[in-house]
Amino acid sequence: MSNTKIRRLTIARAMAEAIQQEMQSDPRVFVMGEDIGALGGVFGNTRGLLEEFGRERIRDTPISETAFIGAGVGAAQDGMRPVVELMFVDFFGVCFDAIYNNMAKNNYFSGGNVKVPMVLMTSTGGGYSDAGQHSQCLYATFAHLPGMKVVSPSNAYDAKGMMIAAIRDDSPVVFMYHKGLQGMGWLGTEAAATVDTPEQPYQVELGKAxxxxxxxxxxxxxxxxxxxxxxxxxxxxxxxxxxxxxxxxxxxxxxxxxxxxxxxxxxxxxxxxxxxxxxxxxxxxxxxxxxxxxxxxxxxxxxxxxxxxxxxxxxxxxxxxxxxxxxxxxxxxxxx
Amino acid sequence: MLISRETKLWMYKTMLLSRRFEETIEQIYLEGKTPAFNMANGPIPGEMHLSNGQEPVAVGVCAHLNAEDIVTATHRPHHQAIAKGVDLKRMTAEIFGKQTGLSGGRGGHMHIFDTNVNFGCSGIIAQGMGPACGAALSRKMQNKPGVAVSFIGEGAVNQGAFHESLNLAALWCLPVVFVVEDNAWGISVSKQDSTAVARNDVRAAAYDMPGHFVENNDPLVIYKVAGDAIDRARSGGGPSLIEIETFRLAGHFMGDAEAYRPDGEKAFLESKDPIPAFRKILLAEGTTDVALDHLKDQVEEQVSAAIAFARESAYAPAEDALTQVFAQGEYHE
CATH class of the missing domain: 3.40.50.920 (Rossmann fold)
Incomplete structure (x- = not known):
């Protein structure tokens, strides 16, 4: 690691880099969600990926969370490693069956025979006057329901390492990123979340405080x-x-x-x-x-x-x- | 599309296997539940949704599928599981909640998963459709063979998942076929009281995909229509929607008094039972009674062996409930 390059990255860029590096090394990894292609994600976490990987693996979806999160489950069960974005966690109300009845339960209901190695990434948090359908955290709603790992980083170093760990995890992982930490100036970002982040891929173990x-x-x-x-x-x-x-x-x-x-x-x-x-x-x-x-x-x-x-x-x-x-x-x- | 004699005999035998299996399950389900019916009692507790009457759908479609193809099924999955080739012994043990069951007793009859034949189901209406799209997408992205078939009931067509999945499948030209089993009843609410169109195949037009409607629960017509749709999906032509008019001879679940059915409906449906009707066709085409009875004997043996396997299997230790929550088999407190 001595020649590892260290840069200061925002969480958004750290997430994008983690996904990019996993996509480079593992052809099973792909991303789908709303506005994750040309726009690079509303919160910047897929920026630059469309240019490198193209529309097949950086897949903009229709506004159909039930269908595309369900599709993430089906693809994960069939050997892919999808990273699926639910743009705002507040939107879970239109698609929760795919998440908690399929994604989170199929490992159990198959006695461990069906793995669902899927990352569901979603934005959380308020503080910028977007009111109660675009500002919630809902951490406990997800953490309450068994069968999915639930993580939320506070800084770019952890965000990169936890995203890589999440993609490599054979269990479904809900990766919740706080909008106020993304490094997107228009959201009034917290500067301390932007920290030194190694360029080399690395993992931060999930489940460790x-x-x-x-x-x-x-x-x-x-x-x-x-x-x-x-x-x-x-x-x-x-x-x-x-x-x-x-x-x-x-x-x-x-x-x-x-x-x-x-x-x-x-x-x-x-x-x-x-x-x-x-x-x-x-x-x-x-x-x-x-x-x-x-x-x-x-x-x-x-x-x-x-x-x-x-x-x-x-x-x-x-x-x-x-x-x-x-x-x-x-x-x-x-x-x- | 020509149907070989061999395929027809497979269809007959598989329908019979599903029927005899369910008739046997039906009897065992009632053990411990009389005189007072309590769903929690007996060797098979919980809800029980029988598919008798709907066997033509399962065999007509699954006759075209290989083990590598994916099926997502519903809360009423037995006929499709059997037609897809799910391990009957382990499925039966699962229905009994035994350790040797497909999930060791964690899933039960509404949660049957057999990875050897890519079969899965969900007890939530229409929610297998998104996963079917995803499995089809996976095959397409990996350039691997295989199509996905998502079975749903006619009650599922008014779910958002139905419309979202049809759009996604058409948009991405996925190798998936959606099969609506129209048994006319969503529990107690009739199709005409729940759905604005008389036939759901017309809804395919909204997503620019072919739509087909098969009348009268006819296994041979189902075979042909499903074959065309599956061939189309396999060759990269994209998704199709098929609605098949079928019927359930039993209630929505065991214990359903079925008071919502019009007088005479049950007797009428029983007179149209597709299995004796198919036997007549086979006989007319020259298959002998002896040959068909021989198939029946084989089916009886398979059912008996599966039931014996389930009955003789042990229950898993109760603490096993705390395993297999996550992929490494663990549970996090």
Whole structure:
């Protein structure tokens, strides 16, 4: 790896490079979805691929999510490795049967004889006043249903390695990328998601969380945009002399409960940040992981900073009022 | 399209196998369910959707298919599975929920997968159509032989998946054939009460593909029409839509009181049972009673052997429920 070239990439470019490299080395890999060809994906994650691979393998689809996600399942079962894009996760309502009844269950219902090596990539997140049919995260909706891995990177390095790992995985993987981290300026991007990324292909193991900041006083757990809010909160807490540890979950399925538990063993305090709806979601699951393991690890009640259980409003001040942010995380710590 | 005598005998024998299999399953299904019918009881629990009456569709279409060809079927899959060559013993064991079943008991009768013959099914209406398009796309992209056939019921034609899949298949000129089994009833709602057109073959025009309608559950006509459509798909001509007028002799599922049927319908349908009718044709063409009875004996042996295999097989340990969730056989808590 000594001669590996390192560049700063956005998540969008890191995803595109991962797909490109897998397509170069594996003829079974192809992409289909809406506007993934000439446009290069609404969120930039297939940019440049049409020019290199052509229309057969970079396949624009009609607006027919049921048909083309179902087709992804059929192609994966027949030996291909499709990367299929559901443009906004909010659109899952028109095509969920293909996802949770076919993609996620056919391995099980065939006793492991039918593999579905498919990546379903989809955008999540708001913060740019697109209202509640184009801004949701819905992490827990997917993670709740067995049979599909569910991952969401917070930076370009992880995005590339996790996309390569997802394409090579024999299980279906839902790859959720946050619009606010894509490096698309028109979405008001988070600069810290654009990081050094090696040119050589590499994998980031799915199902492994990462401690992205070490600390001893409180564990702040998040994923995707939540990680960046947690890191900003940790900076603020540091000014008060509080040493926060930040855990990037990276994967929701499999969920790396061990890393969270180990961190809380050290800190005794737990805050979970989640841009998905609060109830019945990621925050409850992470807290339960710790409490079920050993409730005495906690020196105070756990806290969550999540999206309130309301449809996401349009007006900027209303949406921002609802979204998790660093100040809310700091306030949650102070309330412990 | 000429039909060889050998093919006709295969069609007869396969229809008979499906019928005798289901008649036997029907009896066993009721074990433990009398006097009070509780679906959860007996050696075969759960819903049971029988296909008796619809055998001509399965044999007329599958007579043209090889093991490499793909079939996606429905919640009523037995006749198609048998005609496609699914391992009957392992399918029966699956219906019983046994360890030797195709999925070790995880799937049951609505989730039959046999990778040796590329057969799969889904219990959700019309949702095999997208996967059939994808399998066909896979063959086309890999330049490998094989066509996909997606069986659906006439109740599926008003699903979005139907229209989306027809459009996608035509747009991409995929080697896929969509076969609508029109048994006239979507559970209790009749075709005329659910569908704006009398015949669904006309809907093919909306997607610029050939549409065919086969009347009267005739295995020989089904064979010809399906053969043309499958040949067309194989030779790169693209998809077709076929609607076949058939009928179910049983209820939607076992336990269905069928009060929605008009008086006399059941008796009328039984008088049109396609299997005795096909036997008459074969006899008229010179096949002997002895030869056909010999086929029947073979069928009885196959059914008995499959049932015995299923009955004698053990149940998997209950903890096996926690395996095969993901591709490496694992389960993530």
């Amino acid at each position: 990462k401690i992205v900041r070490e600390g001893s006083d409180v564990t702040i757990v998040g994923l995707a945009m939540g990680v960046h809010n947690a890191l900003k909160a940790a900076d603020k807490l540091a000014e008060e002399g509080v040493n926060a540890e930040v855990v990037d979950l990276r994967s929701l399925v499999p969920l790396d409960r061990e890393t969270v538990i180990s961190s809380v063993k050290k800190t005794g305090r737990l805050i979970v940040v989640d841009e998905d709806y609060q109830s019945y979601g990621v925050s409850g699951e992470v807290i339960t992981s710790v409490v079920e393991h050993d409730y005495s690890l906690l020196r105070s009640g756990p806290k969550r900073v999540a999206y309130p259980d309301v449809p996401i409003p349009f007006a900027r001040h209303m949406e921002q009022f609802c979204l998790p942010n660093a100040d809310k995380i700091v306030a949650a710590f102070h309330a412990m």
